[in-house]
Amino acid sequence: MARAAGPGPLRPHPHPLGLRLVQKVSSTRLFAKAAPRVIPALDRAVHRLTGGRGLPSARMLPGVILTSTGARSGLSRRTPLACVPEEGGGWLLIGSDFGRPAHPAWTRNLLAHPDATIDRRGRDIPVTARLLTGAERAAAWQAALAFWPLYAVYRSRVEREIRLFRLTRREPGAAAGAREP
Template sequence: MAPGVRLMQKVSSTRAFARIAPHLVPAMDRTVHRLTRGKVLLSARMLPGLILTVPGARSGQLRTTPLACMPEEGAERSWVLVGSNFGRTGHPAWTANLLAGPDKAVVNWRGRDIPVHATLLEGAERDEVWRAALKFWPPYATYQERVDREIRLFRLRGRGGS
């Protein structure tokens, strides 16, 4: 485990972090990502991260969101996204956008744009991935305890020549 990860897990489980991080972390990530032409994502120093671009569910305007992800091993490129919203009440907007346009999403992974298909995970498949997510980043358990909603999990798979 990288130095400081345990401390970051502890800090990220606090309610204060949940209030501040959604405003600070994405703004910093977007700025650094843009300035480095997609080569650096600050939050990826702690967890792997990608930039998700998907049309808004209502507006249709492209929405770009830096997100932590769980890259999956295997023959095809795929990632799991956890809609934890830092343990805040509502689902994050990007999850509604993926539900509305599962084949309209693109991820920027390590400076490369990759068109993806998004699948909302449910049932036994979701349970299995949730267990993996808790091993990957234990604070997700704290986030789930704080909210009445089930945290959405999505699997993104490369599509069309990716």
């Protein structure tokens, strides 16, 4: 994957022709209807079978498996997600849910329990999620659009504000819920 010039997100890696085809298909309402059921199930199955090394959706966009705590249940929840890797080692997660009307469940989970883990290429990384607001959110949204322009299509389909989270590494020994001063 090529690095972007200066600070900001890394760029998606598909070849230009393949990228245009993926973007065209991904922008359809049929894709938005089917993808939330099909893609995560396929990602979970392949991820298990390959010991964390394979994630089919990562052929289009970089991806992680987010392990968070359920907001209501308190149970561990594993969700395959596209991410926008940031220079410096953080990640942006965009709660677009392919332009569906409701916020995805994983965003509620991170609001209730911001300490989580991501599996990135077979490595578990403890992270803390922070909901972005104001100018920081606006800058992150522009970075997300530069990375994957279809987020604008998904945004045009919803009345809600799409939640954006910045994930930062947490020290492996740090207690869940602990915050730096």
